[in-house]
Amino acid sequence: MKFIDEFRDAELGRALAVEILATVEPGRHYKIMEVCGGHTHAIYKYGVDDLLPPNVELVHGPGCPVCVIPMGRVDDGISLAHQPGVIFTCFGDMLRVPGSSQTLLDAKAQGADVRVVYSPLDALRIAKQHPERQVVFFAIGFETTAPSTALTLRRAKAENVQNFSVICSHVTIVPPLRALLESPDLRLDGFIGPGHVATVIGLRPFQFMPDEYGKPVAISGFEPLDLLQSMLMVLRQIADGRAEVENQYARVVPAQGNPRALEVMDEVFAVRPEFEWRGLGFIPKSALRLSDNYAEWDAELRFAVPGVRVADPQACQCGEVLKGAIKPWECKVFGTACTPERPIGACMVSPEGACAAYYNYGRFAREREVV
Amino acid sequence: MCLAIPGQVVEVVDEQNRLATVEVAGVRRTVNIGLLDVDGTSAGAGDWVLIHVGFALSKIDEAEAHATLKLLAEMGAEYEQELEELKASAIE
Ligand code: SF4
Numbered sequence: 001m002k003f004i005d006e007f008r009d010a011e012l013g014r015a016l017a018v019e020i021l022a023t024v025e026p027g028r029h030y031k032i033m034e035v036c037g038g039h040t041h042a043i044y045k046y047g048v049d050d051l052l053p054p055n056v057e058l059v060h061g062p063g064c065p066v067c068v069i070p071m072g073r074v075d076d077g078i079s080l081a082h083q084p085g086v087i088f089t090c091f092g093d094m095l096r097v098p099g100s101s102q103t104l105l106d107a108k109a110q111g112a113d114v115r116v117v118y119s120p121l122d123a124l125r126i127a128k129q130h131p132e133r134q135v136v137f138f139a140i141g142f143e144t145t146a147p148s149t150a151l152t153l154r155r156a157k158a159e160n161v162q163n164f165s166v167i168c169s170h171v172t173i174v175p176p177l178r179a180l181l182e183s184p185d186l187r188l189d190g191f192i193g194p195g196h197v198a199t200v201i202g203l204r205p206f207q208f209m210p211d212e213y214g215k216p217v218a219i220s221g222f223e224p225l226d227l228l229q230s231m232l233m234v235l236r237q238i239a240d241g242r243a244e245v246e247n248q249y250a251r252v253v254p255a256q257g258n259p260r261a262l263e264v265m266d267e268v269f270a271v272r273p274e275f276e277w278r279g280l281g282f283i284p285k286s287a288l289r290l291s292d293n294y295a296e297w298d299a300e301l302r303f304a305v306p307g308v309r310v311a312d313p314q315a316c317q318c319g320e321v322l323k324g325a326i327k328p329w330e331c332k333v334f335g336t337a338c339t340p341e342r343p344i345g346a347c348m349v350s351p352e353g354a355c356a357a358y359y360n361y362g363r364f365a366r367e368r369e370v371v
Numbered sequence: 372m373c374l375a376i377p378g379q380v381v382e383v384v385d386e387q388n389r390l391a392t393v394e395v396a397g398v399r400r401t402v403n404i405g406l407l408d409v410d411g412t413s414a415g416a417g418d419w420v421l422i423h424v425g426f427a428l429s430k431i432d433e434a435e436a437h438a439t440l441k442l443l444a445e446m447g448a449e450y451e452q453e454l455e456e457l458k459a460s461a462i463e
Pocket of ligand 1: 316333335343
């Protein structure tokens, strides 16, 4: 419990820990998945898991948008970056994600014009500043990020910025959750739901989890106290034999989400029939492409992209990690061949990735001692 | 890019494109506030908002903003990185 004194309210943190202990049945093992990479990060940063009884196990979900982009898709981006005359723009997190033969950072070192942007609107600005060049934006992220790309495209269309296009790799949160719930090898008892995604989509899309699978959900904020409280909510539901979607993060998440964001997404995007997720394979209706009205701005239509499926490297067990089937430190190359400086798998690249979270906060050493 | 950072709206600078100057951790940058135009309401000067990749995602109260900022500051490297990227942003 070394971190608890740093909590906003250490007293409340202790009280929640005691309450959690009182709620769980001693002989029973609980598996709770935190869906969002931001939660994974906060849990290890603050040692929230140290405050849980040993029979409550946290499983890290697929909610890191950088980690779930498959290698073939990274290759598509890199091939665009190498096209003559292209300025390739992406979020900083994408630079070091390994493609099959190189990263975007390597491409840049070889002379490709790869630029990190903070916002898709920065990519659009660059396009307007360089009308003679083609500017491509690598759009990634869940529903938290997709509305930003949508509004940017709406503006590109309104201003008819023709040298701008987007390689759309936005994904949606519900299909992988359904895939995980369907997966026979993973018995989960409840879910800590993603707070920022829910800000956009609201609570209703998560309702199938209790309704169809009988699993409790608590949509959670990102402070250690939020996470403890959400865990207590889920464990209480289990103890009472209830299954509902509860909103721990109501101070930020409106139950109906953001109707404006949903409306723009609906206009600009269409659902892909299927999309490959790193480690999880092809999941039906789990990603977005540009709708036909925005086809002119679709980089996949404007340029020839390889679109080749690439199997993950043999050594990499990101798939097992993303499914929560193994802990990061159980991967054979964790911390040896695969480190944040030289990642093999994407889970080590982004700070939200489960492997990077374990590595950065020294969980490696601790877990090894326990074993 | 996964972080959402609180900032306070200083003024709306482009009504049509829904752009506002927002102060984030002492830095003033332009962000889009169009996603907050819901039911005839919108964000205006003084409002605290959560900002993600150059877009205000939701309105929050001041206490929430300060608690989140404190939490982010403790994160160290990633927050620094995000702020660096924000500083390089020049949305217009
Ligand atoms: S340690 Fe590296 S290779 Fe292994 S699962 Fe994590 S990211 Fe993938």
